[in-house]
Amino acid sequence: MFLLKAIRKIISSIVLIVVVISLFLLGSTWKAGNSPNRATAGVIVVLGAAQFDGRPSEVLEARLVEAKRIFTIGLAPMIFTVGGGAPGDRTTEAAASKKWLIAHGIAAAKIIAISQGRDTLVSTQSYVAQMRKRSMKTVIIVTDPYHCLRATTMAKDLGTIAFCSPVTTGPNSNAHPSLHYLVRETGAYLAYITLGRRGIHVSDHLNQ
Numbered sequence: 001m002f003l004l005k006a007i008r009k010i011i012s013s014i015v016l017i018v019v020v021i022s023l024f025l026l027g028s029t030w031k032a033g034n035s036p037n038r039a040t041a042g043v044i045v046v047l048g049a050a051q052f053d054g055r056p057s058e059v060l061e062a063r064l065v066e067a068k069r070i071f072t073i074g075l076a077p078m079i080f081t082v083g084g085g086a087p088g089d090r091t092t093e094a095a096a097s098k099k100w101l102i103a104h105g106i107a108a109a110k111i112i113a114i115s116q117g118r119d120t121l122v123s124t125q126s127y128v129a130q131m132r133k134r135s136m137k138t139v140i141i142v143t144d145p146y147h148c149l150r151a152t153t154m155a156k157d158l159g160t161i162a163f164c165s166p167v168t169t170g171p172n173s174n175a176h177p178s179l180h181y182l183v184r185e186t187g188a189y190l191a192y193i194t195l196g197r198r199g200i201h202v203s204d205h206l207n208q
Contacts, residue, residue, distance in 0.1 A: 029186045032152070033145025034174065037070070037165040041138035044076040044165075045127050047151060048083015048093030048117060056100050059144070060093065062170025064100050067142045070165050071106060076140055079106065080130060082114045082123045120147070121192070124154040131160065140165050144172035146185040150192055 046067045049060035056064060067079055079101065083093025092115035102108050114130055117123030131139065138161045141151045148164035155162035167173050172181060 025186045025190055026182065029146055029149045029182060029189060032149035032164065033147070033166050035148075035164075037075070037140055037163045039075070039138075039140070039163045041076045041140045041161075041163060042078070042134075042136035043131060043138075044071055044079045044140045044142060046079065046081045046097050047120065047123055047141060047143045047147070048081070048097070051083075051089075051091065051093050051096035053089075054091045054096045054099060056096050058170050059172055060097065061100065062167040062173060063142045063144075064097055064104075065169055066165055066167045068101060068104055068106060070140060070142070071110075075165075077110070079111045080114055080127050081111060082117055082127050084116050084118050086118070120151055121154055124151070124158060128155065128158045128160060137161055139163070142167065144170075144181075145174050146172070146178075146182050150185060150189040153189070154192065 044067050046063050049063065050057040051060055070076070071079055081094040081097035081101070083097070085092040092113070094113035094115040098108075098111045098113040101111055112130065114123075114126050116126040127139075131137075139155060140163045141148070141155060142165050143151050145166035148166050152162040152164050168175070170176075172178070
């Protein structure tokens with residue numbers, strides 16, 4: 001009887017810990033996406049999302065709109081667009097993003113397209129490498145609100161000072177809150193901090 005009670009107590013404690021950690025991570029993911037950036041940096045990074053033969057998807061266009069906004073008000077002097085292409089694509093997410101920004105008034109000389117990365121970790125490694133070549137230390141990452149925590153954590157792990165400027169338009173903005181997306185990103189963040197730091201890539205294209 002004593003042993004049974006002890007086992008039940010241990011199981012209850014484990015369940016409680018799991019629940020508390022899950023709620024904490026959910027709250028942290030939500031908070032990161034609801035804290036607008038006011039800092040300046042050396043570069044703005046637009047993380048990639050789906051594009052269709054050179055035309056940004058709604059998710060990617062929302063990121064580009066936000067990047068253009070914060071570039072225009074002077075939060076950074078340069079923009080990196082990031083993202084590779086899917087098999088069969090004639091262009092890349094980075095190239096489609098750069099094309100859109102140029103068409104909307106940003107000088108081509110102010111944009112560098114980094115056509116690498118189909119997940120957040122590889123994309124982050126790619127743009128951080130370019131930052132190091134240019135002796136840049138600070139970055140403003142433009143992405144979806146619930147993606148902010150994971151994206152900035154990866155960037156900080158690679159030695160940058162990272163901020164996030166979450167989108168305010170598009171299907172993944174806070175105007176269209178999604179519990180599914182919040183839970184998915186919280187799970188992806190947990191997977192990264194427990195496994196991804198050892199080199200396991202966590203895909204972020206499931207919802208784009």
